[in-house]
Amino acid sequence: MTMMKKLLTSAVASAMMATGAQAAISNDTVKIAYLADMSGTYRDLAGPNGLKAMEMAIADFGGEVNGAKIEVVSADDRNSADVASSTVRRWVENEDVDLVAGLVASSVSIAVSDILEENDRLGIVSGSAASSITNEHCTPNHIHYVYDTYPLANGTASAVVKEGGKTWYVLTADYAFGHALEGDVTRVVEANGGEIIGTLRHPFPTPDFSSFILQAQASGADVVALANAGADTTNAINTASEFGLTQSGQTLAALLLFLNDVKALGVEAAQGIQLTTGWYWDMNDETRAWSDRFMEETGARPTMIHAGVYSSTMQYLKAVEATGSDDAQTVRKQMMDTPINDMFTKNGVIREDGRMVHDMYLAEVKTPAESKNEWDLYKILRTIPAEEAYRPLSESKCPLVNK
């Protein structure tokens, strides 16, 4: 019956399109904005190539939806919540932007989602890590798509504890994201019978880690965990290998590593490091086929963020098509009602708190002998099922969740 109803609705909708009555899509235009760090520390994990991924999705969709044209605008947020806020305010108040996508630095995403809620527009966060984005900072106007700190800790930290790493020393980037990750790691380590024997909060960014690595060595902990990102993580890993941290029996656990970080480190330095990822380009024929196309466009293999931007843009456009509307709540509801099945994930579901939950993967960086080319970097050790990976709704602090 519902099926029949849906069919009918869409038949009516298409009939309306045919006669040119598209009242539900404002200005006959679906306007999508891409906001990300286009030039700074986080450029390579999302940046200009994320915009390319979004344009690929729009082109694959046919360049228009129900006869309305799709327009794209983009801007560089320079990792500043202030810059991001004023840009998004202009977009939604003066330029009729319907959707803001990309969104990398956690502070940026939190600031932008407030503005979107005020103006009732939609946001899809692909790049940010903080799990608070769909917890205490949840709104009815945004969706968090690719990953967050909760599964990062769940995947990597629990694997390392189970392998015998009982005592932990955590090097934390001293800002919101690092603190969130440190908290999630502490919870997982203690739940699995491990112990945090020291934490050190370092300034963001830190170019030289030798002093901190030395302190981590002196702590005598089994595991030295890196609760930081980007250049901080790669610098710390390089310095740890220079100072012989792993040779002296300690394990290094990097909690957030992107494909571009691992490529920059190289398999020589990064081999054996375990990490949690939401997606990897070389998992199956479908991911490989899409990644080949992406590489033709950009010259690089996609990170999980790039794939997530493509997938979420598709999911958005399909919802606009199905509902014949670009109204934020109508589209968000439709996106939640439709499970996601594409090259990014199977049976991904957007919950009422805005969290898209999907299977995550525990991966290990290949050895130089195993790696066949410069992008052949991970082997997938384990699939972490969606329900195990993400924070259960029963623990949610989001007011949108009915308990």
Next chain:
Amino acid sequence: MSMIFGVPLAVLSGQLLIGVINGAFYALLSLGLAVIFGLLKIINFAHGAMYMLGAMVTVIMFDVMGVNYWVALFMAPLLVGVVGVLIEYFLLRRIAGQDHIYSLLLTFGIALLMQGVLTNIYGVSGLRYSMPDLFKGGINLGFMFLPYYRAWVIGIALVVCFGTWFMIEKTKLGAYLRAGTEDAQLMQGFGINVPLLVSLTYGFGVALAAFAGVLAAPIYSVTPVMGSHILITVFAVVVIGGMGSIGGAIITGILMGVVEGLTKTFYPPASSAVIFLVMVVVLMFRPAGLFGKEA
């Protein structure tokens, strides 16, 4: 184990040594700035970019032509020095004698351009550069594991710093330089080619930055933005030492490395701010800097 303020002595000794190593980088970089400011009165905001360029050139020369570390140690500063001479000849010369702010803005613009263009080509994730085989591994000093490469950095940086100081303060060439910047016309009258001297001085100053860049390539992420982080810190070091004081820049560089290292041990979150704190205090009590001459 004996403890100092709750920190084992062994750990503290390690941190002091690390501080001296980082201080050697600060010394090299602030030395170049001090030479350029002291002799040419140019506030060189492109200094961080030149450091970055030195490291990038090292990596690119290796990737493209297989140029090894030892050759790069000479080639990269030479190439960047030539870039510096060209910048001086075609751009900085045109605003000589104007207010400091002009050279500051011009060099800042040059830095942003170089950073932007290279970011577009190479991204920001960092380029990989392998440690030369000779320096792989390290020595256990008892209180810490000292990688051979870090020991080399201290040694060579001190040699280059002392050499520069000696050349400018104690040789005839240095005397010409100092005189040429004091009274260019008079020196011209003695038959000295002052404009050439000025170009070469700027080239030499930025070559020092590039040299620090080569030293950094095997141990730090080589990215187009690496210079922008370190530039402001190095400026603070120069201000603490006394703008234009060559010897002051060297000593202050090493001193600030140690101060930062100790902060990283006792209160890590403040380690990126401590040098600026010292700067504020020094400016309050000695506005000309620790080694500067009171105007």
